[in-house]
Amino acid sequence: MPRYQLIARQLKTAIEHGELKPGTRLPSSRTWSQELGVSRSTVENAYADLVAQGWLERHGQAGTFVSKQLRLDTTPAAPAVFAGENPTPQIFQMGLPALDLFPREIWARVMGRRLRTQTRFDLALGDVCGELLLRQAIVDYLRVSRSIECLPEQVFITSGYAASITLILRTLAKPGEGMWVEDPGFPLIRPVVMQERVELMPVPVDDDGLDVDVGVRDYPQARFALLTPAHQSPLGVALSLARRHRLLEWATRAQAWIIEDDYDSEFRYHGKPLPPLKSLDAPQRVIYTGTFSKSLFPALRTAWLVVPVTQVAQFRQQAALTACSVPVLWQQTLADFIREGHFWRHLKKMRQHYAQRRQWMENALADQGFTVVPQDGGIQMVMTIAGDDVALVRKANQAGLAVQALSHWRMVSAGKGGILLSFTNIHSAEMAQQAARQLRQAITDS
Ligand SMILES: Cc1ncc(COP(=O)(O)O)c(C=O)c1O
Structure with a gap:
């Protein structure tokens, strides 16, 4: 793992553990790089990474701060593209196969x-x-x-x-x-x-x-x-x-x-x-x-x-x-x-994994009181939902969950609202439970 990522990870852990509180000003990259004995750009890259992911925010000359928007019970807003790297998949991101299982x-x-x-x-x-x-x-x-x-x-x-x-x-x-x-x-x-x-x-x-x-x-x-x-x-x-x-x-x-x-x-x-x-x-x-x-x-x-x-x-x-x-x-x-x-071998393997991942996600969503529409296949899911799906999805997106609103897929048809999501990159039952909890929290919070 590159040095800047190690630093970013340490910072993230400190924020998650409450050692660095929302609103705290971080040391300047110059001070910190001297202290750590790394180049200034290494610290800058770590900061940039966390800014892109929503953990930190920059306030011009005033410096870099732990984001005030941060709610520590949810994953921060999805990472934007960090210079020179691929974007990482967001939770529930549609249209993506399981990236961890490709041979x-x-x-x-x-x-x-x-x-x-x-x-x-x-x-x-x-x-x-x-x-x-x-x-x-x-x-x-x-x-x-x-x-x-x-x-x-x-x-x-x-x-x-x-x-x-x-x-x-x-x-x-x-x-x-x-x-x-x-x-x-x-x-x-x-x-x-x-x-x-x-x-x-x-x-x-x-x-x-x-x-x-x-x-x-x-x-x-x-x-x-x-x-x-x-x-x-x-x-x-x-x-x-x-x-x-x-x-x-x-x-x-x-x-x-x-x-x-x-x-x-x-x-x-x-x-x-x-x-x-x-x-x-x-x-x-x-x-x-x-x-x-x-x-x-x-x-x-x-x-x-x-x-x-x-x-x-x-x-x-x-x-x-x-x-x-x-x-x-x-x-x-x-x-x-x-x-x-x-x-062929890959497809066979993926069918088994997807059936499993879908089941994990379905169970977890049901535990949170969501209604998943039964489907025979595919790599995405629909949940019917009462209320304004666009507003709910906006809240979920703000919490870093890449679900989509069924209403956004409609042109003129009227019909039930829904939430669309993918389960392909959900690696475990625990991850499914956590993602479903995050979704429930995000759309329930006002
Ligand atoms: C309905 C539908 N058709 C086709 C595609 C395939 O698109 P592409 O081959 O450009 O990745 C997608 C991808 O998300 C899709 O959702």
Whole structure:
């Protein structure tokens, strides 16, 4: 551990134990560095770290003080990015897999081997649609795990979900066309769609998933329907089989495109999932999007699309304009990682861990009187909540808990309030208990 972190940790402990009280002025970095025999910047870095995490606050010339806002029964406000370092995950932070369980050593070995055996030809630009080896590995994976039959030519590698949606719209959409989106649904994709000048058409979601009949009634002329059929984000319901068929019928009739976002189907803890829309796609109206952000890690920036055979040439043309943005070495590493069975083993292990972590979190939240909506899979949770979820979530965020308000995921739909959270980085039953207590305290305190 670097020296500045040791100093930061000592300071934190002193604050936690009440030896340094809120409002106490700390010695100047010059005085302290002389006393400790370290450089002044080491002390400055320790201070900066704790300021970013909310433990300390700076008052210009007056110096650095223990934060007055600090409530010692809660973790201080989540760390901002500390210069030169990655942000650490916040408690309940959504969209993150368990960072502690990724087999980094295996990954490093696989990548190291690739790096050592590269030839000079590997230094040239790769395939604009993504490396064939990786696309083939994805085809094999989809056949076994999702019953999707496709050719490597139909697969396009992108740098994430937003990049996938951009590629789809640049290939197929004209400005002013419309897209059904789930309401409530993943909010971060909305600006990406609007940037391509495609209109968002909110369609409500109920216990059977997106209400296809409402979509057909209100927006029959839409060109696209974007949805999460396997496990609706955020409510967790599955699109019923009857609706899947109606959706495909509508898309065929209206010559519309269905975009199936299968963002977390790798993680299912009970029962068998319904087949993906793509596997029922005889009329070839479905574009399937998947990502490695949840199954491996988000910094990988690797996702993929499966497009209908009839559209391959058009997508290829569009992809060529920017070329694949995932470095060849990373794609080759990922392909090896899948082909050598590491991906499968990792998924199997993660299913067990996530089932356990979810259970810990569910129990702990129930102990605090929260109502968790039962779900069959996924890496996030919804709790229904009486009252203003936005106000409650604001309080929780102020206490450093990265939960989100269901109302923020809604566009026009009315409905119950809720709190959305992730359990993936909850390492133990004790940690779950503590996090649930913190959440209860944060939203109860006025
Ligand atoms: C609904 C949904 N789709 C897709 C993604 C994947 O995004 P990306 O591949 O850009 O990490 C996420 C990530 O949080 C998501 O919540």
